[in-house]
Amino acid sequence: MKDRQEYLKYLLAQKKLTSEEEEWLLNYLNDQDISDIQKIAADDFETDITYMGKSLDRKQSEEILEKIHNRLYIPARTFSQTIWLHRLKLAIAALIIIIAGADYLGVKKGVLFVPANKEIVTTGKRKTVRLPDGSLITLEPNSKLSFPGQFNGDTRDVQLTGEAYFEVKPNHEKPFIVHTPYVIATVLGTSFNVEAYLNGIAKVVVTTGRVKVQTVNASNELQAVIINANQSVAYNITINEIEKRNVPEEAVFYRQRRSGKFSYAGVPVTKVIQEMERYYHTSVTLEGNMGGCVFYGYFQVNDDVDRALSLVALSLNASVKKKSNEKGYLITGGTCR
Structure with a gap:
């Protein structure tokens, strides 16, 4: 039992597993008895094992789950990472919370269910969406917004195609990042509009606060542009040009449209x-x-x-x-x- 726990700790600490290690870990996860992971979680996250056996309410479960996800989070977000292992670690964390009694995750016939990503698509009408962190997004017609069921890790990431107005809930420890086909906008807590249709042009207009904007292909922070309230950044992918301007009238337009x-x-x-x-x-x-x-x-x-x-x-x-x-x-x- 002790040896198995030590081996599990070793596997979870690796960034890449051999095929034999992958097979062993997957076989272990298919087993009904996962008390070893529960014990590891109790030790690693300073949680009493008897406490984990009790039924937790939703808020407590979410707090523990976020703590575990932060611990297991792989910061680099590129396709060259070992994607399946990242997902597997998140699944393990979610599984621990299920054992602890969370009522919003579940196991049925050995299948693990975790909160799925959500996708909102608008056609002829705009729609306002409240995100898990309390931020409000007004999505314009013919637009698509994707976001997770919970914001775990060090950032709050969403994906946008089309146009939307963002009113971001302030959180200085967890930046809010909008990914579009052409630019990436990073904020801590502010209001701004993003246009990113699939026409080769992207535009960000800030109405309150400040936003950092960089192109998707930017290789370093020096290529980022900081814009404040009543300013905009427009990027044209065809000529690979980014332009910063003062646009107080446009900012008023977006504020009024949102109101x-x-x-x-x-x-x-x-x-x-x-x-x-x-x-x-x-x-x-x-x-x-x-x-x-x-x-x-x-x-x-x-x-x-x-x-x-x-x-x-x-x-x-x-x-x-x-x-x-x-x-x-x-x-x-x-x-x-």
Whole structure:
């Protein structure tokens, strides 16, 4: 028994196992009696063995599980790592918690179930998602967000394709990292918008706090760009160019979109139309001499494009028409009041 425990400790300390060691460990995990791992966990993580035998509530179980995962975590995240071993170690940690009485993991007919990664995909409507750490993500249409059931290890990693607005729960000991096809954004606690559609362009706009942005192919920290509130970074993969800019108006746009209402007090109509074109992904043409007019009013994010444009047209005593090609709108016949 003691020799088996020592051998298990030896295997868990290795970064790579031989084929014989892999076979032995897998055979051991298939055995119903895994008291040796329980004893190792009790010793390594300073937990009383009698305490581990009791039924733990969810909060206690999560705390122990996070501690074990942190201990077993392999920091390098590249495909050249021994991926199966990393997963196996996490499975062992989860198995220990099952023995300890966690009610949100389970074993059925010898099969181990652990919290799976979650994936949110939006089509025609935006969706707000609360992550396990309390962070809020507003996912724009035609976007995909992937994240784990629990954030274990030293970082909080999510994957995004498309566009989303992030309101990250502060945690200075566990940075929040957004992985996209082109750039990686790292924060501790802030609000920012990320655009990363599969078109070769990525953009990050910070509304509060600061964010570190680097390209996926960056080889060191010196290639990272730090941006503060009201600043942006845009990266074009085709020309391999990254650009930092001051964008206070864009930051306001994202804040208003997240709040659910676009509000204007004496804003030039041309700017209002530009934001509507951006938000509704359509074209709007002002016909006549309305370019110098200003707009007082607001529209809700859930208003359809016809209603939102009619509000602007009403203030100008104008009318809204669909273009003949059905791919845009005309605002015509108006004057500044």
